[in-house]
Amino acid sequence: xxxxxxxxxxxxxxxSRKFLEIDxxxxxxxxxxxxxxxxxNRCPHQGAALCEGPLIGLATSSDPxxxxxxxxxxxxxxxxxxxxxxxxxxxxxxxxxxFRVRAYPVNVEPGTHLVKGPYVAETVRVAVxxxxxxxxx
Amino acid sequence: xNIQIRERPQSAASTGIKTAIADGDIHPxxxxxxxxxxxxxxxxxxxxxxxxxxxxxxxxxxxxxxxAQPNAARRDAYPPEGGPQGSSLSFMQKQHLDPNNVVLGVxxxxxxxxxxxxxxxxxxxCAAVNDWQIEKWTxxxxxxxxxxxxxxxxxxxxxxxxxxxxxxxxxxxxxxxSRNAEPLGQRRYWPIYEAAQEAGLPVGVHAFGxxxxxxxxxxxxxxxxxxxxxxxxxxxxxxxxxxxxxxxARFPKLKMVMVEAGFGWAPSLAWRLDxxxxxxxxxxxxxxxKPSEYIRDHIWWTTQPMEDPESRxxxxxxxxxxxxxxxxxxxxxxxxxxxxxxxxxPPGVSDANRQAFYLDNAKKLYGIA
Numbered sequence: 133x134x135x136x137x138x139x140x141x142x143x144x145x146x147x148s149r150k151f152l153e154i155d156x157x158x159x160x161x162x163x164x165x166x167x168x169x170x171x172x173n174r175c176p177h178q179g180a181a182l183c184e185g186p187l188i189g190l191a192t193s194s195d196p197x198x199x200x201x202x203x204x205x206x207x208x209x210x211x212x213x214x215x216x217x218x219x220x221x222x223x224x225x226x227x228x229x230x231f232r233v234r235a236y237p238v239n240v241e242p243g244t245h246l247v248k249g250p251y252v253a254e255t256v257r258v259a260v261x262x263x264x265x266x267x268x269x
Numbered sequence: 270x271n272i273q274i275r276e277r278p279q280s281a282a283s284t285g286i287k288t289a290i291a292d293g294d295i296h297p298x299x300x301x302x303x304x305x306x307x308x309x310x311x312x313x314x315x316x317x318x319x320x321x322x323x324x325x326x327x328x329x330x331x332x333x334x335x336x337a338q339p340n341a342a343r344r345d346a347y348p349p350e351g352g353p354q355g356s357s358l359s360f361m362q363k364q365h366l367d368p369n370n371v372v373l374g375v376x377x378x379x380x381x382x383x384x385x386x387x388x389x390x391x392x393x394x395c396a397a398v399n400d401w402q403i404e405k406w407t408x409x410x411x412x413x414x415x416x417x418x419x420x421x422x423x424x425x426x427x428x429x430x431x432x433x434x435x436x437x438x439x440x441x442x443x444x445x446x447s448r449n450a451e452p453l454g455q456r457r458y459w460p461i462y463e464a465a466q467e468a469g470l471p472v473g474v475h476a477f478g479x480x481x482x483x484x485x486x487x488x489x490x491x492x493x494x495x496x497x498x499x500x501x502x503x504x505x506x507x508x509x510x511x512x513x514x515x516x517x518a519r520f521p522k523l524k525m526v527m528v529e530a531g532f533g534w535a536p537s538l539a540w541r542l543d544x545x546x547x548x549x550x551x552x553x554x555x556x557x558x559k560p561s562e563y564i565r566d567h568i569w570w571t572t573q574p575m576e577d578p579e580s581r582x583x584x585x586x587x588x589x590x591x592x593x594x595x596x597x598x599x600x601x602x603x604x605x606x607x608x609x610x611x612x613x614x615p616p617g618v619s620d621a622n623r624q625a626f627y628l629d630n631a632k633k634l635y636g637i638a
Contacts, residue, residue: 178609184345211344
């Protein structure tokens with residue numbers, strides 16, 4: 133699994149997302165309240181650019197009339213048919229048995245320990261002190 | 270929570286469809302409220318600004334139920350130049366027509382004069398929408414064909430509008446909606462069918478509309494999801510009415526298209542009609558054939574939203590009853606429940622049936638070479 137530096141942490145503040153292509157695969161990286169998540173930007177249902185949808189919460193019900201709204205900002209809702217996926221696991225909450233979007237591990241690592249790729253290496257050099265967002269793929 | 274680093278979310282769909290397709294249900298939208306004004310007499314400009322346009326429903330504006338996405342449309346379908354989804358030809362070409370290899374796209378405008386209480390206003394807006402389809406869409410892209418929209422509750426003006434457009438290659442069908450003041454087989458609508466048959470234009474009946482009646486047969490439901498599945502029962506009452514009122518007996522060359530209301534229910538409705546008809550045919554002696562025969566011979570079906578049973582055998586059995594020659598593939602672009610062309614048909618369909626499903630049936634029905 134190769135590691136790809138995608139941005140300095142400063143460029144991805146909480147609440148933001150970044151779209152990129154790695155080895156021909158469309159990826160989106162999210163900063164949700166300081167935690168980073170990466171997803172393949174393709175809905176397993178009909179192929180829409182899943183990560184262009186809004187981040188919402190998950191409405192669940194343990195008993196009729198009891199509604200809990202949890203995972204606020206951690207559920208991505210597809211811009212087409214509204215399929216909902218947990219940004220942490222890629223798990224679909226519409227039909228958990230059938231659909232799962234591919235989740236990629238995203239880490240924040242110190243700038244000095246980066247694997248330098250052809251494009252990313254330059255970015256590394258200009259901001260040695262900052263932390264960078266790295267995608268493993 | 271939803272700051273986007275990229276300027277605006279747009280994407281072309283990834284597509285695995287290699288062959289040319291027809292799309293039986295595309296929804297063009299107006300970029301601005303007054304985009305129709307050049308096609309409307311001045312009288313109606315001030316009328317709209319003073320009184321507005323009021324539909325056959327309770328004292329409210331807008332659709333009766335909330336939608337799943339803004340404007341009931343894909344969130345990635347906003348044109349870069351602004352305006353609602355479906356309002357830009359160039360973006361429709363870039364996002365849908367070109368990548369999906371659409372060679373024939375049937376436009377079904379929904380926000381028209383249909384369902385308005387003021388019938389003169391309804392007729393004026395429908396005529397304006399028809400001119401607008403030519404000006405903004407069909408004259409600019411030969412792949413797109415328009416639908417003649419008509420003032421549905423006023424058969425006389427509707428028939429006049431159809432006759433005005435007869436023979437115009439910009440149009441391939443007449444468009445009605447499924448919710449009307451009365452079931453569509455009633456004789457107040459017959460002038461529409463007479464004119465359509467005369468013009469050689471099929472009549473499409475698209476889900477939705479404003480008829481003033483509850484949107485299900487048992488009253489007003491609570492949820493949008495009930496409206497979505499309610500289209501099937503509404504369309505069943507439309508189809509039963511068309512058959513039992515003798516519309517197809519009276520207009521034997523009339524072809525009709527059921528748009529966006531499913532097709533899985535067709536066999537069961539036909540079986541039930543036939544069964545009851547065998548006992549009650551004396552009540553409807555104007556019928557010359559069994560109800561199922563009228564349905565099979567006169568009705569075409571658009572596919573979106575595609576039936577999606579757990580077993581594909583069930584899907585194939587339904588289609589075999591209807592006939593592979595009667596289905597018209599449709600995406601519903603840019604609406605949110607869009608069907609991606611490469612994803613709708615399960616494996617196991619012959620090349621000939623695929624070709625009919627995706628393209629040939631539509632070309633034949635709409636008379637496109």
